[in-house]
Amino acid sequence: MGTHGTLAAKVRGPVLEPGDAGYDEERTGFQTRDPHRPGVIVGALDAADVRAAVEYAAAQGLPVGVQNTGHGLPLPADGGLLISTGRMTGLRVDPEARTAWIEAGVRWSQVVPEAAEHGLAPLSGSSPGVGAVSYMLGGGAGLMSRRYGYAADHVRSIDAVTADGRLWHVTPDTDPDLFWALLGGRANFGVVTSLEIGLFPVTxxxxxxxxxxxxxxxxxxxxxxxxxxxxxxxxxxxxxxxxxxxxxxxxxxxxxxxxxxxxxxxxxxxxxxxxxxxxxxxxxxxxxxxxxxxxxxxxxxxxxxxxxxxxxxxxxxxxxxxxxxxxxxxxxxxxxxxxxxxxxxxxxxxxxxxxxxxxxxxxxxxxxxxxxxxxxxxxxxxxxxxxxxxxxxxxxxxxxxxxxxxxxxxxxxxAGPEMVRASYDPATYRRLAELKAAYDPRNLFRLNHNIPPAA
Ligand SMILES: Cc1cc2nc3c(=O)[nH]c(=O)nc-3n(C[C@H](O)[C@H](O)[C@H](O)COP(=O)(O)OP(=O)(O)OC[C@H]3O[C@@H](n4cnc5c(N)ncnc54)[C@H](O)[C@@H]3O)c2cc1C
Structure with missing residues (x-):
């Protein structure tokens, strides 16, 4: 049993430590240079696994990162706990509401054909291999974006685990601050387990x-x-x-x-x-x-x-x-x-x-x-x-x-702190840092495009 043996009993997905078979494959994504080097990886199967992983990391004081495809690898993590979402591939299209429910490991290559069956399309980007959830949380400027705006502007609801281990169903009405911060502030505020997104009548x-x-x-x-x-x-x-x-x-x-x-x-x-x-x-x-x-x-x-x-x-x-x-x-x-x-x-x-x-x-x-x-x-x-x-x-x-x-x-x-700061206007960055202090005061979620909590 490795250093994090007790974690395996809490999650259904694999728990991998350096030297384990599958560790290198799990930490390496599209960008093969300088992959994450976490102390432990949880290959989450569902939102309950994500929750258990975050609770464990919080109890142990381990910083948390999250990765789906590795198309957006920021500065690589050195130590800490990495939640790998690639197994969470649930997808449902609601043709009447023109929405899709997508889990954290879904790529655009999965959403596009499923939506097309109903004469609909998502606001996907240039590469079908990119992870849909992270793309949308980071904004998402795609092939129809000059017409419809950022993909994030069409997110209806967000399921996310915050640094205290709580699983939220976030809507603009129930939790306007967290909804605002997750769309743009991304992994700083939670590990998103699924999104409900708008689709468009484009064939x-x-x-x-x-x-x-x-x-x-x-x-x-x-x-x-x-x-x-x-x-x-x-x-x-x-x-x-x-x-x-x-x-x-x-x-x-x-x-x-x-x-x-x-x-x-x-x-x-x-x-x-x-x-x-x-x-x-x-x-x-x-x-x-x-x-x-x-x-x-x-x-x-x-x-x-x-x-x-x-x-x-x-x-x-x-x-x-x-x-x-x-x-x-x-x-x-x-x-x-x-x-x-x-x-x-x-x-x-x-x-x-x-x-x-x-x-x-x-x-x-x-x-x-x-x-x-x-x-x-x-x-x-x-x-x-x-x-x-x-x-x-x-x-x-x-x-x-x-x-x-x-x-x-x-x-x-x-992806260092200066460029992350320069990705927002000053007032937005200030509010993000203040909300970070409220939702993640210990900066547990810091193996990412990090916004440190306001002092
Ligand atoms: C070839 C290529 C084409 C691209 N085209 C476009 C484009 O057209 N438009 C555009 O806007 N972007 C584009 N991108 C950028 C891409 O959208 C981002 O890099 C996006 O973050 C990739 O998401 P991923 O899950 O594939 O990557 P990952 O590297 O797995 O994730 C990137 C980061 O997102 C965060 N994250 C991942 N999953 C979650 C989660 N469940 N909850 C919270 N945070 C999470 C983590 O901090 C992670 O480090 C492109 C990138 C590449 C390499």
Whole structure:
């Protein structure tokens, strides 16, 4: 029996300690670099297991973290208790109410097809593999977000275990403070066991990718920048500059090229979508053009993000505006001619994301119009020192022009206290810290994007 042997008697799911078979697999998710190193992991089967794990951690004074897929790994935990939610995959769609009840381990790839059976869609994001609950608690800017706002703005109720081990059914009417704080403050306030979320009557998008070759990159970047200034809210898009490896895993026409990948998700009429993107198509020949009317169940093909776990480092910042000078500086930093190979991504925000929600919540980033990310894959042989230097330069370039971070995209070294604070406006952060002092005065929930309790 390991150090935490008595815990196994309190939970139904597995309890794993360093050295146990399954420990490494359980702690490692999508981000394979520097995974959590908890003293003990509880593979929760249900809300009762989550409760027992939190009660045990509180009694032992162990800090608590929670992980589903590991797509949003903050600073890795060193010691403490990690609650792993991947086994909690309960999902129910209510077509009449246009809602879904989703448990903590559900991914978008599970919700999207189930909702589509009823002609409905969730406000999911670019990657179907991302965990739906954490995505929504962190805000959630997805493929239809300029039209419908942050996914968090459409949460109806939350089941969560707070630091005192109590399981709450939180609604805006019963517990407005906790409801407000969980949506935006996320794991700081509780381990969420399930959410009830709104669904939307969307069956198709006009969407896909326009891929341009290296020589068109400066022109396409600038065209996309000016084009996004006044597109309607039904149009959500992003652009990524990607140095494609010269290996057979990639389509022949893209191999070894530095490409511009414009991703289109138009949730209005297809003919209108086609008309709207005509100026982008007119920029020149495309290596690939997959923009078409597609069922929402194929929405993951728009960004076509890799489903397999990988090691990477990323730096992301929100911008209130994107001027031509910033685009040129970003091209110098991470474009085709730059000394370091990196992926540069800019997502278009604004629209309904900029409006306050009908039911207030703590989600930040409402003044952001663009989200810029620089991402380096840490393949074997990559010089970690040059990656570190690139990301320091990315932060130095973006910080003076940035309105802060967007919580969902803060990972690794970016997930420290300063960037977490910079993801909220000052009044929201202050209120979050005060509520943290009320709900979790010992900061038991600190293996996360931490908001320390107000003094
Ligand atoms: C390829 C990729 C694409 C993405 N696309 C988008 C996008 O389009 N839009 C967007 O907004 N975001 C996007 N993200 C960011 C993503 O939404 C966040 O990283 C999100 O936190 C991932 O949740 P997860 O459960 O998959 O990850 P995890 O790493 O398992 O969770 C991240 C953190 O969330 C907290 N958490 C997890 N589960 C719970 C719970 N049950 N209760 C309380 N707290 C919990 C924990 O603090 C945990 O450390 C993307 C990320 C990646 C890697």
């Amino acid at each position: 198709h998008l006009y969407g896909g990718g326009l891929i341009f070759d290296t020589d068109l990159i400066p022109e396409v970047m600038d065209l996309w920048r000016t084009w996004t200034a006044d597109v309607p809210e039904a149009m959500t898009s992003s652009i990524a500059l990607v140095p494609v490896p010269d290996i057979p895993a990639f389509p022949e026409e893209l191999r070894g090229r530095h490409i511009a990948h414009v991703r289109i998700a138009h949730s209005g009429d297809a003919a209108e979508g086609e008309r709207l993107i005509a100026p982008l198509r007119a920029a020149g020949p495309r290596l690939q053009d997959t923009v078409r009317e597609l069922p929402y169940t194929e929405a993951g093909t728009i960004h076509n993000e890799p489903p397999t776990p990988m090691a990477y480092r990323s730096t992301t910042r929100a911008l209130r505006e994107l001027d031509g000078r910033t685009v040129r500086d970003l091209l110098d930093l991470a474009g085709p001619g730059a000394p370091d190979r990196a992926i540069l991504e800019i997502r278009h925000l604004g629209g309904a994301l900029a409006r306050p929600p009908v039911v207030p919540n703590a989600v930040g980033g409402r003044d952001a119009r663009y989200l810029v990310g620089v991402l380096s894959k840490l393949r074997p042989g990559v010089d970690e020192e040059s990656v570190r230097s690139l990301h320091e330069r990315a932060a130095a370039l973006l910080d003076p022009r940035s309105s802060g971070g967007i919580l969902n995209f803060l990972v690794g070294p970016d």
